[in-house]
Amino acid sequence: MVVINRGAHAEPGTSLEFKTGNWRSSECPTHIHAKAPCHAACPAGEDQQAWFAWLQEGHVEEAWRELVSANPLPGVTGRVCPHPCETACNRVSIDTPLAIHNVERWLGDEAVSKGWAYPVEAPAEDAPCVAIVGSGPGGLSAAYHCLRNGLRAEIFEALPEAGGLLRSAIPPTRLPRPALDAEIGRLLALPGITLNLRSKLGRDVLLDELKHSHAAVILSPGCGESKEWNVDGAVPTDLHEGLHLLREFMDHGQFPEARRVAVHGGGNTAIDLCRLMKRHGVEQVTLVTASALPGPDTDPNDLINVVPRELEEALEEGIEIVEHATVKRLIMKGSRVTGVEIVALKKLLGTDGRMHRIQFEGTERVVPVDMVIPCIGERVKADGLHNLLNRWHYLDAKDAWSRTDLDNIYAIGDSRGDRGTVAEAIGDGRLAVQAIAANLKGEADPQADDRPEMPAAGLNKVYFGAVKRTVPPKLPVGERTFEAEIEGDIGRLEALREATRCLSCGNCLACDNCWVMCPDNAVIKTAELAKDGSHYLFDLDYCKGCGICAQECPTGFIQMKEDTWHEGD
Amino acid sequence: MTTTDNTKRVARLAELREKFGRHPVEPQEKHYQGGSQRDRQPRFCGLESGHRACQGCGEALAARLVMECAGPDVMVANATGCLEVFTTPWPQTAWQVPWIHSLFENSAAVASGMEAAMKAKGKNTKILAFGGDGGTYDIGFQALSGMLERYHNILYVCYDNEAYMNTGIQRSSSTPHAASTTTSPAGAERMGKRHLKKDLLSIIAAHHIPYSASASVAYPADLQRKVRYAMGIEGPTFLVVHSPCPLGWKHDSHVTIEVARRAVECGLFPVVEVERGAVANVMPIREVRPVADYLGMQGRFGHLMDPNDPRAVEELTHLQALADYNISHYNLRGEGEDPADTAGITLVARDRAAGES
Numbered sequence: 001m002v003v004i005n006r007g008a009h010a011e012p013g014t015s016l017e018f019k020t021g022n023w024r025s026s027e028c029p030t031h032i033h034a035k036a037p038c039h040a041a042c043p044a045g046e047d048q049q050a051w052f053a054w055l056q057e058g059h060v061e062e063a064w065r066e067l068v069s070a071n072p073l074p075g076v077t078g079r080v081c082p083h084p085c086e087t088a089c090n091r092v093s094i095d096t097p098l099a100i101h102n103v104e105r106w107l108g109d110e111a112v113s114k115g116w117a118y119p120v121e122a123p124a125e126d127a128p129c130v131a132i133v134g135s136g137p138g139g140l141s142a143a144y145h146c147l148r149n150g151l152r153a154e155i156f157e158a159l160p161e162a163g164g165l166l167r168s169a170i171p172p173t174r175l176p177r178p179a180l181d182a183e184i185g186r187l188l189a190l191p192g193i194t195l196n197l198r199s200k201l202g203r204d205v206l207l208d209e210l211k212h213s214h215a216a217v218i219l220s221p222g223c224g225e226s227k228e229w230n231v232d233g234a235v236p237t238d239l240h241e242g243l244h245l246l247r248e249f250m251d252h253g254q255f256p257e258a259r260r261v262a263v264h265g266g267g268n269t270a271i272d273l274c275r276l277m278k279r280h281g282v283e284q285v286t287l288v289t290a291s292a293l294p295g296p297d298t299d300p301n302d303l304i305n306v307v308p309r310e311l312e313e314a315l316e317e318g319i320e321i322v323e324h325a326t327v328k329r330l331i332m333k334g335s336r337v338t339g340v341e342i343v344a345l346k347k348l349l350g351t352d353g354r355m356h357r358i359q360f361e362g363t364e365r366v367v368p369v370d371m372v373i374p375c376i377g378e379r380v381k382a383d384g385l386h387n388l389l390n391r392w393h394y395l396d397a398k399d400a401w402s403r404t405d406l407d408n409i410y411a412i413g414d415s416r417g418d419r420g421t422v423a424e425a426i427g428d429g430r431l432a433v434q435a436i437a438a439n440l441k442g443e444a445d446p447q448a449d450d451r452p453e454m455p456a457a458g459l460n461k462v463y464f465g466a467v468k469r470t471v472p473p474k475l476p477v478g479e480r481t482f483e484a485e486i487e488g489d490i491g492r493l494e495a496l497r498e499a500t501r502c503l504s505c506g507n508c509l510a511c512d513n514c515w516v517m518c519p520d521n522a523v524i525k526t527a528e529l530a531k532d533g534s535h536y537l538f539d540l541d542y543c544k545g546c547g548i549c550a551q552e553c554p555t556g557f558i559q560m561k562e563d564t565w566h567e568g569d
Numbered sequence: 570m571t572t573t574d575n576t577k578r579v580a581r582l583a584e585l586r587e588k589f590g591r592h593p594v595e596p597q598e599k600h601y602q603g604g605s606q607r608d609r610q611p612r613f614c615g616l617e618s619g620h621r622a623c624q625g626c627g628e629a630l631a632a633r634l635v636m637e638c639a640g641p642d643v644m645v646a647n648a649t650g651c652l653e654v655f656t657t658p659w660p661q662t663a664w665q666v667p668w669i670h671s672l673f674e675n676s677a678a679v680a681s682g683m684e685a686a687m688k689a690k691g692k693n694t695k696i697l698a699f700g701g702d703g704g705t706y707d708i709g710f711q712a713l714s715g716m717l718e719r720y721h722n723i724l725y726v727c728y729d730n731e732a733y734m735n736t737g738i739q740r741s742s743s744t745p746h747a748a749s750t751t752t753s754p755a756g757a758e759r760m761g762k763r764h765l766k767k768d769l770l771s772i773i774a775a776h777h778i779p780y781s782a783s784a785s786v787a788y789p790a791d792l793q794r795k796v797r798y799a800m801g802i803e804g805p806t807f808l809v810v811h812s813p814c815p816l817g818w819k820h821d822s823h824v825t826i827e828v829a830r831r832a833v834e835c836g837l838f839p840v841v842e843v844e845r846g847a848v849a850n851v852m853p854i855r856e857v858r859p860v861a862d863y864l865g866m867q868g869r870f871g872h873l874m875d876p877n878d879p880r881a882v883e884e885l886t887h888l889q890a891l892a893d894y895n896i897s898h899y900n901l902r903g904e905g906e907d908p909a910d911t912a913g914i915t916l917v918a919r920d921r922a923a924g925e926s
Contacts, residue, residue: 015619015656015663023624056919268698462830463917500918511917517826519630521618524606537606542618546625546815547823556918560823 020520024545027560029514031532034454034506034556038085038100043424044071044141045431047086047506048100055103055499056509060492063499064107065119071426072144073137075112075183076166077510078105079487081423082307089208090505093456095466098501099490102472106495112182120147122191127152128215128440130433133201136164137422138220138413140184141429143193149437152192154214158200158383162188164222165414166249166422171272174310176485202384207409216408216436219395220425221385223414229264231327237335242269242375249276253482258371260284262340264327265375266291267420271306273375274319279480282553286367287314287321288356290345302347305420317477327356328364330372339368374567380415392417401435401445402428410436454506458556463511467501470494508557514549523549538563615640620663625822627786627812627829628652628728632699634786635726635810638793638852639800640666644683645697648676648704651735651814652728674708676700677716677725684721695800698725702743703733705809706767716804717776724799724806730814731766738817742767745837746891747884748869750817755872760884765891773807774843781807782842787830791840791852791914811838819868831863834911836892839899853903853910857896860889 006014024127036049046067054063067074077100089097110116123146130146132139135157144155161167163184166175188195199205201221210217226241240256246269249255261282263270266289274285291304304311304323315321324346331339344363350356379393388404390396394417395404410432413425434446473488480486490498514523514536522543526535534557550558607618615636620631628651636643644667647653653670656663671679671922680698687694698716700709705727716723732750733739740753745766749755753762754903773781779802784792800804813829815822830839833852837860864870864885872878873885896902903910 013661014617014665015658015661016617016622018619018621018658018661020619020621053919180812271801281691463910463915464914465912504919509919513917517630517786519622519626519633519825520616520620521607521616522635525610525612526606539607539618544624546825547821548630548825550626551823552826 005482019541020544021454021522021539021541021565024543024563024565026545026563027547028540028543028545028563028565029436029538029547029549029558030561031508031530031534031536031538031557032506032559032561033451033533034458035449035451036505036507037088037090037134037453037455038098038505040453041084041088042070043084044081046070046085048098048104049502049505052098052103052499052502053504053507053509054495056502058496060107060162060496061114061116064111064116067104067107068111069116069148070430071423072118072141072187073108073183073422074104074177075108076137076175077423077426078108079179079485080166080170082305082309082421085526090454090459090503091464091501093459094179094461094464094503096469099470099472099498100303101114102470102487102490103495103498105551106490106492108183109489110492112186117267118144118147118187118190118494120144120190120192121150123147123150123152127192129154130436131156131210131217132212132220133205133207133217134158134164134220134222134413134415135162135195136220136222136413136425137166138222138425138429139164139218140187141222142218142412142433143428143429144187144190145433147190148193149442151215151433151437152194154194154196156196156199156201156205156210160197162195162197164220168250169243169272171246171250171268171276172483173480173486174272175273176483179485182226194317200383205384207384207388211406211408216410218402218429218432218436219333219388219404219409219415220413220429221380221415223394224381225379226374226381227377227394229374229376231330234330234332236332236337236372238371240371240373242273242373243378245373246273246276246490249280255280255282256371258282258369260286260367260369260371262286262288262327262367262369262372263375264288264372265377266304266306267375267377268306268310268466269378271310271314271319273373275310275314275317275372276482277481278317278319283339284369285319286369287319288325288327288340289323290347291323292325293321293323295312296543300558309487313474315558317480323521326359327372328359331366337372338370339366340372341366371536376449378414379417390417393503400431400448402432403435408436408439410552438527454556458559459503459505460552460554460556463513463552463554464503469501470498503554506556508532508536509555510535511554513552514558517552518543519546520544590759612637613640614642615665616656617663617665619661621658622651623814623822625813625815626651626655627814627825628701628730630825631728631786631792631810631812632656632726634789634792635697635796635808636666638796639695639697639724640659642693643695643697644687645669645699646676646680647673648698648700648709649673649735650701650704650714650728650733651730652699652701654735673704675712676704676709677712677723680723680725681716681719681721683860684723688722696721696723698723700725700727701734702727702729702731703741703876705729705909706769707741708741714776717720717773717778717807720778721805722803724796724808726796727769727807728812729809729813732814732816732817734814735815743769745888747873749872760872760880761869770807770809770841770843772847776805777846778805778807780842780844781809783809783811783838783840785811785829785833785838785840786813787826787833788840788852788911788914791909795842798821807855817869819871824866828863828866829919830911831858833864834858835860835863836896836901837863837888839895839901841899848899849908851899851901852914853907854896854901855903855910855912857902860892861885864888 038048146153328343329341395411412428842850
């Protein structure tokens, strides 16, 4: 130690010798990469924030690769998904949510047209093979994730074409067949996936055989059978079920003759059917649903479960929707329907603590119709699965990895009974395969992502301006046919512009606010990327714990947390 | 250089680094790539860590921002005040440039002498003079006026935290109307300071100097642009930086920036540029806030927040009228989208790389 006296020649002593870090009283700034709400809400497990970040940097192919690390069918989900990600988007607190589905669809189409290779490698020749029953979105996702986990996949499909309900139940106006074929075709062409068409479970293959010949079996048969429907025991003789009618129409382009139709149900099948019938020339189409239409006070649990865009288009096209109602009685002439009696109904909490559908006496009214079509949901077709079905005709899956009671047999997608979207099936496929891969290696189940979610209140919205959401082109009502896709492509410029609206919730976007606004130079900017994904370090030797960085961080990536630092660390 | 020499040099460097926490860069090493993460940062750090400013100090932040784009070829004359005290606790200094402190009232005069000396030596080193609002609005005012009149090539920066914070929060001529300080306490007799905040910028502008401006720590990009602009001017320039003081203003340390931002957004602290006495540029406010949003965050205005006290209501209304006057006087209401407005200048975005991979 040099002794310095006043007036003597002094060596310059820098204040860096004095560590102000021990001034912190309780908390210190911490980098926390919280989940963006879009990611948390995505049943397929996509991290939208991550791929929007790539887009913001102009790296389109990387964005697509990030996207397909979870969901191999962005061109499909971008068109058919009810996008819970957009509902969850924090930008709602500033203006309107990001048009995530439009950008996702554009990325999917871009990958097809540019021929970008899926981020998978061919599995080893002797890699274990997983049997997958059904080639719907769940089965396809499972097969793809087998490759990502170094496994081979063999798909068994009863029909002559792959695609499951994407092909049989979704109209081309929503999902044009060329787009579907291109994406599925690219996926199935990956080395390591074998597809057996016209191989029906129970007829061509047996579950018991698959159990022995393959490392694991994933059942994704979907729901191919309509639930039984009657009104107090009455069923018209010429009853047509919704899903059946939809399939017939997609195959033959015909509906049975009718002038006035009532559709009973509240899902995408019901809405698709209503719109097709209206376009086909049915004068009056009435949808009777127990759920509610979206409104400012609608309880999300009570909301009609359809893609919001589809609902909007249906109303545009003149479909009459009767919400909070059910069909109470069929008015028959002989065995033909001439009208339906509709009664108001609501799902209410009963004294037993469960939700009940309560009909309100005195609200009955009669709507004259020629045909009534039930669209109240589907269940698993029993073929080859008799022993596995529960009393509601679904497969019981007992955990997040979709295990059934039988060893090495997994049940995913719609067949679980607690699912209902393409995205959920895709997510199930990924998780089941991850569990299978871990099992085969003798490891424990993969860790679920239990990071906390970043709420809108955690952002500093001062740093984000309002930017208009992109509006995709749309066919006018008069020009809608049975083939042409109704919602158009937003194109590259709009997709990249839309990406700039992403708030990067919970993730560093390198704005430099912490670095610029620290009064103590305790934030250090680095050229190297730190482990937490940022270019900033906290120098806790000097940080006084004022909290400015956490307050001014636009994305909530910096939070004040309990101080565990000790001098000299 | 032999290997032994090199080893010795490295050992000596390590020794010094151990002692001072920072390596002394050898003059011959122009592009020193070693050192700690701290040393490799892409900015000049004229005011280093380890200074003794309070948590969340707006003045420490402002001074660092100024030094960042003024340095390294500068010398500083510093008036007495917080900045002087917390940066130079003997025998240490946080300054990485030559720095002189003499008295409270004479930083402008000392700077004038330094400038004359540099001129005599034929050097281009720019002289900065720093002072708080006490050393600028009150005690050093006539020295400052003389410096401006003599047309020295100096940038004078006033860190305005609106009271004598170093000595214990006494009111200065910069303290806003109705703020409570230890010498203008709010109570039965008075609602805080009775007088108005001195309009220093207009007085400075009356010296007909090339450039004077106000800035705020809430808008670092704007502040630094003004410093760079002033550094490029041959002649006297003046900058007043609104710097919240968590201790004296009585707000939490983490809202320093938010408080400063609201001061601008409500119109009480207009951010303007004056060239040769004429207003050349203002930062427009897109959405004007009521002054209560700004005042309500601070304990020094706490006595104004009681809606049942007629005296409080009167003073609050008075402050709102002062803000409204500023807005109309400087025409601060921006029209349409403007990248230089209060919101536009702070918007953040992930940098977009030029090419697509």
